[in-house]
Structures are given as structure tokens and as C-alpha cells.
Amino acid sequence: MVDLDSLPSLRDVADRHGLRARRSLGQNFLFDENLLDRIARSAGDLSGATVLEIGPGPGGLTRALLRAGAENVIALEKDRRGMDALRSLVTVADGRLTVIEGDAMKQDLATIAPGRLIVVGNLPFNIATELLMRLAEGSDQIDRMVLMFQKEVGDRIAAKPGSKSYGRLSVMVQWMCEVESCFDVPPSAFVPAPKVSATVLRITPRAQTAFPATRESLRAVTAAAFGQRRKTMRNALKPILDDPEAALVGAGLSPSIRAERIDLAGFCSLAREFEARTK
Numbered sequence: 001m002v003d004l005d006s007l008p009s010l011r012d013v014a015d016r017h018g019l020r021a022r023r024s025l026g027q028n029f030l031f032d033e034n035l036l037d038r039i040a041r042s043a044g045d046l047s048g049a050t051v052l053e054i055g056p057g058p059g060g061l062t063r064a065l066l067r068a069g070a071e072n073v074i075a076l077e078k079d080r081r082g083m084d085a086l087r088s089l090v091t092v093a094d095g096r097l098t099v100i101e102g103d104a105m106k107q108d109l110a111t112i113a114p115g116r117l118i119v120v121g122n123l124p125f126n127i128a129t130e131l132l133m134r135l136a137e138g139s140d141q142i143d144r145m146v147l148m149f150q151k152e153v154g155d156r157i158a159a160k161p162g163s164k165s166y167g168r169l170s171v172m173v174q175w176m177c178e179v180e181s182c183f184d185v186p187p188s189a190f191v192p193a194p195k196v197s198a199t200v201l202r203i204t205p206r207a208q209t210a211f212p213a214t215r216e217s218l219r220a221v222t223a224a225a226f227g228q229r230r231k232t233m234r235n236a237l238k239p240i241l242d243d244p245e246a247a248l249v250g251a252g253l254s255p256s257i258r259a260e261r262i263d264l265a266g267f268c269s270l271a272r273e274f275e276a277r278t279k
Contacts, residue, residue, distance in 0.1 A: 006092060007092065009031075010029075010031045010058050010063075011031055011191075016085075028122075028125070028191070028194050028198075029057050029058060029190065029191045030061070030122060030189060030190060035189055036064035039122075039146060039148070039182075040061065040067070040068040041068060042200055043068070043118055043120055043144065044118075044144070046068045046069050046118065047070075049118050049143075050071065050072040050073075050074065050116070050118070051074070051119075051120055052074050052076060052109070052117045052119045052120070053073060053074070054076050054119065054121030054123060055122060055123065056075040056086060056099075057122075059075075061120065061121070062086065062089060063089065065120060066093060066097065070118075071096065072097075072098070072113075073093070073096060073098070074097075075097065075098070075099045075100065076100050076102050076104055076107060078102065078103050080101070083099060083101050087099075104121075105134065110141065115141070116142070116143050117143065118142075118143050118144055119144075119146075119147070120145070123148060125150045125153075132173065136172075136173060136176045136177055137215070139177070142205050145201075145204075145205075146200060146201070147201055148199070148201075149198065149199055150196055150197075151197040153169075154181070157170060157174075157179055157201060158170070158179045158201060161261060161262060161264075162260060167226045167229070167259075171264060172219070172222065173203070174264055175213070175264060175267075176206060176210075177206060178203070179201060180201065180204075181200075182199075182200040182202055183199070183200055184197050184199045185197060185199065213272055214271065214275060217272070217274050217275040218268065218271040221237070221240070221271050222259075224236055224239060225262070229259045230258070231258070233253065233255060233257050233259065233262070234248065241274065241277060241278070243277075247270065248270065250273045251269040251272070253266055
């Protein structure tokens, strides 16, 4: 059993190692152990699991994952100050914690661990979207992800057709993954407090994409569609298709429909039409 009671408080750890959140790294730290435990529980049963934690900082979520029974936690930290802060936690983790210095935007998951992974993290706001897409597109090793985002971004990821938040990010992520909203976190929970709330999502990679389409074609049609979302699709697709009306009809869509009204199946059908007409 990990003797976490023997450790100094998270605030003391942060102070001791000069861990002030850096805006350049998109850092905001959580010290509330109830919230940290709730994030860990959102990942489901961790017994027997290998958990990759991205950006552990002073180690609050790392402690929560160990308390939740994770068999093996691999903490990937870019900030050298965080590496120093985690040393005492490694000592009491009884072989269940490995700390790796590295950049999650560059790290190959296969070099971290050979088997299946649960990915958990309070993601830096400044790279969260890009990092999510990288994880989702290379998700063969990932069972599920529990990740924290700026609320506006999280709402876009989970949005459904017809909502203001629904857009290209919603389509691309949901094509590859199932997305569930877990709970929101107020600015006051963070140190320092950001200007916006955050939200925790559980994201589960699909065994296969939701509907047939190529990534390149789906990217192309969603970029055109949501790049000019006030236009009808007939007009929005003119820059990438010679006869957008015929493509829309072929995909079973009205040429006068707007992007936010098209569901995932519709966009994938349109992506297949686009590919057939641009080969």
C-alpha cells in the first residue's frame, strides 16, 4: 500500500521545488484532493492497468491514481521542476510509479510501454486540442482517456449537431472516439485561477471509425464546411469541389443545409463523395 500520508502536502511540494505555474507551458495546478480523486475515478477500474499520466506537475493526480489502485503509473513530464517534485512520490510508490522526462507532443507511446494504456491528464490548455488529435490518431494502444480541457474546448469536442459548439473538432474526434462529459471544474479550483472553467471528458477510441471515410477527405470537407459555417453547404464547398450541389445530393444531403446541421454519418458520406470526385 502506498503510504501517501507520509508525504508533504501538494502545496508544500510545489513551494519547495519552485513550481509556480508557467503560462508558457499552459500550466494550472490542482491541489484539491477530492477533485483529483474524482478525476481518477472517472477512468474506471484501474486495477491491473497501466496508466499514462501527461503533465503530472507536483503529482496531485499521480497520487490520486495510485490511491485508486493503478498497478503501474507512468508520469510523463516536460518540466524539469516537476521531475524533481515527483522524486519523493517515486520513493513511496513501491515500484508502481515511473517518471519519464519528455514532451507528450513528441513521445511515441510504444517507447513508453508495450501494452495497453489508460491515458489521464490535466492537459496544458495551450496544446490540449493538438495533443488530443495526436493521441486519437495514434490510439491503437489506448483503451480510454480521461482528460481535462478548457470548458469551451471540451464543449466543442463533445458537441452534437445543431448546437453552437458543434464544429470540425466535434466531427473529427467523434469519428475516431466515443466522447462522454464527466464534470466541470471551476476556475477557483486551480492555482493560479484561470479566467475560464475546465471540463473533464472520458474519450474512448473506437475499434474502427464510426463510418467509412478517409481522414484526409473528412478533414477537407469539414474544414471547408465550418470555415464558412454561415454559408449553405452549396456555397461553402465551392472552393474544393467543381459541382458541390451534385456531391451533396450524392451524399444524401440538401444543398441548402448548413454545416452545423449535418451529423457524423452525413459528413462521412460527404467525405466519400468528395474523394470519389477528386481522385
